[in-house]
Amino acid sequence: MRVLSDYDSSVLCVCYPQILPPEIYNILWDQILRACYHTLLDGKCTNEGRALMQLDFRHFQVKVESLTSLRPLPDPHIVETYIKAYYLPENSLEKWIQEQTEYTPRQMMNLLQYVSQGSKKIRLNLTSFMEDLDLNL
Numbered sequence: 001m002r003v004l005s006d007y008d009s010s011v012l013c014v015c016y017p018q019i020l021p022p023e024i025y026n027i028l029w030d031q032i033l034r035a036c037y038h039t040l041l042d043g044k045c046t047n048e049g050r051a052l053m054q055l056d057f058r059h060f061q062v063k064v065e066s067l068t069s070l071r072p073l074p075d076p077h078i079v080e081t082y083i084k085a086y087y088l089p090e091n092s093l094e095k096w097i098q099e100q101t102e103y104t105p106r107q108m109m110n111l112l113q114y115v116s117q118g119s120k121k122i123r124l125n126l127t128s129f130m131e132d133l134d135l136n137l
Contacts, residue, residue: 001063008067029070037078041107050086
């Protein structure tokens with residue numbers, strides 16, 4: 001969070017004594033938040049981490065809202081939908097994978113590795129399914 005706070009201060013200082021137009025300020029924050037979301041999704045998740053991931057993301061949103069005037073925050077559903085996928089059964093996960101376009105193959109594989117931790121058969125089935133979709137694993 002300190003990096004984001006420093007980022008906000010730096011952006012404002014670069015423009016001083018001029019005022020950064022709100023449209024530009026919002027575009028910059030939009031892009032930095034999208035990068036943060038994807039960084040969150042690239043992390044590996046454990047059993048304990050899965051439950052905390054939702055809390056961490058909500059805490060992140062609250063802190064970011066205190067740093068920026070950008071409202072609403074851009075596309076939080078990217079993280080929220082990904083977290084919810086951890087709770088899907090295998091047959092629903094296959095459908096979910098087919099419908100998603102905003103996640104990288106690496107993020108999909110991280111999800112599959114977690115979901116299939118207890119079953120090599122499930123992992124092989126889902127990995128094969130993703131290869132059939134041509135996700136460049």
